[in-house]
Amino acid sequence: RPVDERRPERQPSTPPVRVLARRLGVDLESLTGTGEHGLVTRADVEAAAGSVAPGPTATT
């Protein structure tokens, strides 16, 4: 994977996705990102959680 300057020593992802992963109890480090530059995407996290919830809070 190419060096990604944004996230030293971290599995590359975006902050909201990291929050989601923690909330769903998914360990980001254990995932292989399918996004650009190996980015762990929301879909990766949801797949790992076995969930298809659209976001961290259920809504009406």
Next chain:
Amino acid sequence: MSEQNFDLVVLGAGSGGYAAALRASQLGLTVGLIEKGKVGGTCLHVGCIPTKALLHAAEVADVTRESAKYGVSATFGGIDIAGVTTYREEVVASKWKGLQGLIKARGITTIEGEGRLTSPTSVQVGDVTVTGKNVILATGSYSRSLPGLEIGGRVITSEQALALDFVPKKVAVLGGGVIGVEFSSVWRSFGTEVTIIEALPNLVPNEDIAISKAFERAFRKRGIEFKTGVRFAGVTQNESGVVVSLENGETVEAELLLVAVGRGPATANLGFEEVGVTMDRGFVLTDERLRTNIPGVWAVGDIVPGLQLAHRGFQQGIFVAEEIAGLNPIVVDDVNIPKVTYSDPEVASIGLTEAKAVEKFGADAIATYDYNLAGNGKSHIIGTSGNVKVVRQKDGPVLGVHMIGARVGELIGEAQLAVNWEAYPEDIAPYIHAHPTQNEALGEAFLAIAGKPLHGI
């Protein structure tokens, strides 16, 4: 004796109570919303909204006075306090009308009158018994005083200060927290001499010390006097003014004394204790999910110990409605709620101060960067100075953002996402902020603390 029954009963229609009612009705619950005064509570009628109208009038006065600096000729002719009042009242009336309409549109039943908790599932309002499977206590707060300091005559609280029909020549302000400095700022812009008395060592003492110091410098420059680290001893008043004496022997003479030493929970004689709700010095104790010790009884807003802010009330109200509806909402700690002090200059902050971060992680584990607005083009253009200070964990997330300067309150939303999402400055760095904005200063601070300052060393 009649009875009305709902899924949810909300006692008090201030920020916390009405937000709970609105969200619960959205989620399909029937709601009885009990209010003895006006829906909207403190914030709308005598708090957030009218004070910000005064502050805007103050800003207009200052802009007018300083217009020559920008090449605009104008003569400042003074404050027309009746005009200010008309403007302030129009803003409040319009927001009040909107809120009433919204509550009605959502199908919420408003019950007018003073309620008293009579059981875990019922509130008595006059001769109506309002019952519900769940009850939310949201009775809000009132202006506190100090022991032996009686409010009356020339000794006033924020409520009277808001409604003054004249511009005082000289005011003493007891308390250098949010409310005290807001009124001080307004009065100074209106031409009043102001002296603030604060027992703690600094003005806005809950802020990062760098911000408090910058704030003091700015107030000093505006000619607002303040005495910090000194306690109030007593006050006497006569026809023409007040004499405030301090424990260090000094006295402050003024036309009025504004007491702004904090707000106490409005929970006395409302039946809370009798029903067995656990209380502490008038506050209602809850767990982090806002449950009191009595199942089905919840509390939100200023009666819950912690930050007394309207949007915390909104957040808590929404939270409890969602919790009751079984949505399992996420908890947001008080430290991660944005705080804005509306004055000239403004202060806006969220997350840990440097001192708190050091306490939590150790000095070696954190890093800070303090970006001076002197480097920010837009701030220069609008004539403000100030700072944006970012605290991060080394090789870790943004822990806190602390800002001072004109209009910085509007920048706090971005900081709110960064802090709550535990973003690393490196996550933000690729997204260069719009030029020239004040928002860019926040971008520069994030860039700098990510190790790659753009317009900075």
Next chain:
Amino acid sequence: MSEQNFDLVVLGAGSGGYAAALRASQLGLTVGLIEKGKVGGTCLHVGCIPTKALLHAAEVADVTRESAKYGVSATFGGIDIAGVTTYREEVVASKWKGLQGLIKARGITTIEGEGRLTSPTSVQVGDVTVTGKNVILATGSYSRSLPGLEIGGRVITSEQALALDFVPKKVAVLGGGVIGVEFSSVWRSFGTEVTIIEALPNLVPNEDIAISKAFERAFRKRGIEFKTGVRFAGVTQNESGVVVSLENGETVEAELLLVAVGRGPATANLGFEEVGVTMDRGFVLTDERLRTNIPGVWAVGDIVPGLQLAHRGFQQGIFVAEEIAGLNPIVVDDVNIPKVTYSDPEVASIGLTEAKAVEKFGADAIATYDYNLAGNGKSHIIGTSGNVKVVRQKDGPVLGVHMIGARVGELIGEAQLAVNWEAYPEDIAPYIHAHPTQNEALGEAFLAIAGKPLHGI
């Protein structure tokens, strides 16, 4: 004939060029920065910064004029254009000084003079040959005109408009894009009659159509006239004014005609073609990593097709420096760069418009919410109307945010994070925004599009 050798040669010290130089020097590269005029380029000297100073003077004039609305007595005495000029020049001078100091402090070698690319690794400046392993082209842009429309006399571009030593009575403005509406806004506040002529169907035609429409309503209310969907045919000028004729047979008479029809790349006769750089109508073509077809030759800023904005220049400059240093930075598409139109009202946007989102995902796959600032307390207080429109993918991320109203430009940073991080509105919803701010309007829009409006239906 002498030679200077660097790791990196940057041709042009505007936003793109100087940002590249600053970042490269931070990363340990030696840099030769070639500039024929003043470091800072268009943005600092005749673009972003001086125009925003004019806009602030305009705001001050408006505040002063409308002070009675807020209970402040004042008499507006007119625009002192010499005072405006002093203020504007002071802002630019101070920023220029700061930038020169920064460039020096970073150890960058500035080479004064006009450069010409003579090989993939060398630029000739007078009799100095400046060589480097990498060369960045950053020569910027100039005010374009239309075929047959000659600039001169009473037909001016933004550069002359900035420096006028009088307030014109009546101006015709050709072009209703960013630069055209900014000057129109300033002049109107200064008391000028303004007529804008725009060939496309709307003012600010690159914005979401809802924003363009709201913008037009606001301008109409301010008494700024405009003719859209109509083409310029010709102009004649004499001692006292200009007569602009349109293709539809109408004419517009005015004291001056401002030509604001866009900016062309400043690349003619600089040796780019001779060295074999692929060009298109004067623009330098690059791939998404800003490489030209010639290895080691890069391009940044206004000469690269796409958005012509200073912070895009910064971002591209930083990007290329990091790419050369092997850091593999991430690419940010133009659509995810914030755009601010500084006028009264302001416009700020990022991401996809509704139309573009529909084009990309289909109408059934997207949702939009348009929050009216009438519901926002702070906007009411400062007397502005406007909107915050959010576009999302259904059950998906925020795709775009489009705002209009006074001061909304400052809110774009939060939207920038949301869009670039592909946040879902549900991710943002738990974090209730500070009350009462304009920032809160963005929070309300996110709440609403997450299906849980707070102060809204």
